[in-house]
Amino acid sequence: MKVALVHNHSLTYMGGGETFILRLAKALSGQGLNVSIYSLPIGRRGGVDVKGLLGPVDYGEGQAASPGRLSRRSYKR
Numbered sequence: 001m002k003v004a005l006v007h008n009h010s011l012t013y014m015g016g017g018e019t020f021i022l023r024l025a026k027a028l029s030g031q032g033l034n035v036s037i038y039s040l041p042i043g044r045r046g047g048v049d050v051k052g053l054l055g056p057v058d059y060g061e062g063q064a065a066s067p068g069r070l071s072r073r074s075y076k077r
Contacts (some may be wrong), residue, residue, distance in 0.1 A: 002034045010061055011050045013043035022050075025057045036060070 005025055011018045021037060029035045036058040044061075051059055 002036070003028055005035065005037045007037065007039040009042045010039055010044040011037065011059065012045040012048040014045070014048065015043075022053060025054060029055065029057050 005021055007017065007021050009015070009018060011022060025035045025037055037054070037060070039059075039061050041062045
């Protein structure tokens with residue numbers, strides 16, 4: 001089964017919500033689910049290797065990662 005988790009801040013921000021999403025994705029992946037995370041680049045911090053923390057979980061950020069019609073102009077910073 002495929003699962004998509006969507007968050008409004010970059011996972012590089014590493015606050016409470018981002019940590020929860022990371023843990024949830026890893027737990028679901030450990031149960032054999034195909035998990036992907038999509039987020040906006042709000043609060044993006046350099047030097048954080050999110051993909052290294054996720055293991056087999058797919059992660060996409062920004063316009064290219066957004067499923068559907070979401071674009072960078074569709075939200076306010």
